[in-house]
Amino acid sequence: MSHQPNPFASEGEWLKCALHTHSSVSDGTLPPDLLARAYEDAGFDVLSITDHWRIAEAPSTDRLLTIPGAELGFDLLKPAYPRQSAEFLVWGIDHLPEDPGGDRDNWCFNAEENWEVRTFPSLTDGASWAAGLGAVVYVAHPYWNHLSVDELSSAQGFTGIEVFNGSSEAVDGRGDSSPWWDALLASGRTVFGIGTDDQHYPDSDLGLAWTMVKAVDRTQEAVLDALRHGQSYLSHGPTIHHIEATDEGVIVECSPARTVRLQREQEHGTSVVMGQAESGASRILATDGDGLITRALLECEPDFVYRRVVVVDERGARAWSNAV
Numbered sequence: 001m002s003h004q005p006n007p008f009a010s011e012g013e014w015l016k017c018a019l020h021t022h023s024s025v026s027d028g029t030l031p032p033d034l035l036a037r038a039y040e041d042a043g044f045d046v047l048s049i050t051d052h053w054r055i056a057e058a059p060s061t062d063r064l065l066t067i068p069g070a071e072l073g074f075d076l077l078k079p080a081y082p083r084q085s086a087e088f089l090v091w092g093i094d095h096l097p098e099d100p101g102g103d104r105d106n107w108c109f110n111a112e113e114n115w116e117v118r119t120f121p122s123l124t125d126g127a128s129w130a131a132g133l134g135a136v137v138y139v140a141h142p143y144w145n146h147l148s149v150d151e152l153s154s155a156q157g158f159t160g161i162e163v164f165n166g167s168s169e170a171v172d173g174r175g176d177s178s179p180w181w182d183a184l185l186a187s188g189r190t191v192f193g194i195g196t197d198d199q200h201y202p203d204s205d206l207g208l209a210w211t212m213v214k215a216v217d218r219t220q221e222a223v224l225d226a227l228r229h230g231q232s233y234l235s236h237g238p239t240i241h242h243i244e245a246t247d248e249g250v251i252v253e254c255s256p257a258r259t260v261r262l263q264r265e266q267e268h269g270t271s272v273v274m275g276q277a278e279s280g281a282s283r284i285l286a287t288d289g290d291g292l293i294t295r296a297l298l299e300c301e302p303d304f305v306y307r308r309v310v311v312v313d314e315r316g317a318r319a320w321s322n323a324v
Contacts (some may be wrong), residue, residue, distance in 0.1 A: 007214035007231040015045035015223065017211045017232075020071070020089055020140065020162065020196035023058075026051035027115040028200045032058035040064040046207050046213065048091050048222055052115040055096060067091050067220050071140060073119040074126045075102045077151055078289055083108070085119045086145040088126055088158065092135040092224050101125065127157025136227050138194055143177040144168040152184060159228055160192035163320060166208025166236055167198040175209075178263075178320065185306040185323060186242070186265040192227070192322050195234030209236035223259070230322040237317025243309055243324055249300040250324055252309050256292035259312040265305040269290045272296045 022028030023035045030038065032049055036058040039047045048069035049056040056312045060066045069091040076084055085106045096195040102119025108117045120126035127137045138160040142152065152161070161181055169175025195209035214231040226232055231239050244251040249270075252260050261271035262282075270282045274293055278284070285297035292314060302308055309321040 004230045005231070006243065006245070006324070007226075007322075008240075010214050010231060011225075012214045012216040012222075012231070013218075015065075015213045015215050017048075017213050017223065018044050018197060018199070018210055019046075019048050019069070019091065019138075019194055020165070021047065021056075021199040022051055022071075023049050023056045024114075025049070025054045026057040027113045030202055032056040032175055035202065036061070036064055036066055038206060039316075041288070042064070042207050044094040044210070044217070050091075052087050053096060053118050054116075055093065058241065059156055062308065065218050065220065065223065067223060068093055070096060072096070072100070073102070073106070073117050074123045075119045075121055076147070076231055077122070077154065078148070080146055086116060086123070086147045086151075087140040087163065088123060089140050090126075090135050091131045091227070092220060093130065093133050093301070095139060097129065100129070103242050123151070123155035124157055127155070131157060136224050137277035138192075138227070141165045141168050141175070141198070142180040144166045144172075144174045147180070149180055149183045152180060153187060153189070160194060162196055163196040163234055164209050164236060164318075165198045166196065167200065170205065170208060182263065182265075188305065190230075190323075192230035192232065193226075193234055193320055194232070194274050195236060195320070208323075209234065212240075212313070233319060233321045235317075235319035237315065238313045238319040240311055240313040240321060243321055245324055246297075248297060250298045250307065250309065251285070251295070252298065252311070253295045254293070254311045255270065256288045256290065256294055257311045258292065258312065258314045259310075260293050260296040260298065261310040261312070262298035262300055263308050263310055264300070268304070270298055270300070272298065296313050
């Protein structure tokens with residue numbers, strides 16, 4: 001796995017990003033301009049409306065940067081059921097292909113709900129098309145799509161995956177795709193993660209999860225470059241303030257947490273838990289007035305395949321770092 005710059009030690013500012021959302025241009029309920037206003041009012045810095053096979057237009061404002069995107073489909077090598085396809089998110093595009101070349105049997109249009117599926121022949125083909133536009137591709141909700149790890153492992157050209165999808169988690173408990181992420185990281189792939197709300201109904205699912213991006217400025221290219229290089233973390237609650245690698249392991253500073261964990265390959269991870277005995281060299285370094293963890297050292301030997309941080313707050317909400 002290649003080593004990426006540590007976003008917590010990089011220059012720039014943290015931007016709260018909504019990277020998987022839907023407007024009335026496809027199957028969302030708000031028109032693009034009102035959706036942008038809703039995200040701006042909710043304190044987001046960046047919005048990409050990723051409608052199904054549509055590019056929605058919403059102008060940026062002084063407070064909210066909008067980035068054109070879409071949610072597109074691809075055929076599976078080994079579908080588990082008839083007409084099964086999967087999806088990827090792409091940001092930084094200015095058009096869509098009329099015919100992406102996939103299996104027409106997997107194409108459909110739902111007039112009642114206003115969503116459309118067209119497919120590229122494979123994820124690799126879709127990522128290659130996006131690369132030609134200088135765009136960035138992350139695979140959407142692998143768990144929800146019933147997407148196999150083998151399928152992901154055989155594909156090329158995508159930068160990351162949607163590790164947490166708030167709507168999928170709320171509706172059917174299939175929002176957490178971190179096992180797919182771990183499988184790819186353990187194989188040596190450099191794969192980054194995002195968190196999203198997959199918003200369709202702003203009254204119920206806007207802000208269920210988000211991605212914090214460390215960007216050198218508030219421009220589309222700066223945000224896309226940060227996503228290309230994993231200058232980010234994802235959350236549906238906690239804040240990660242700082243991560244630093246040391247000879248002993250990894251130091252984490254965060255909003256008050258019940259558990260701080262270092263996730264690694266196989267069973268080699270470690271954690272510290274509020275009120276529990278310390279494990280090896282891993283230890284709690286600071287707490288708040290309620291005894292919740294705000295700073296911790298997580299022990300890690302130097303021969304790791306990958307390591308990433310997970311912060312769990314007292315409600316069970318989590319934040320995930322990219323590989324450290």
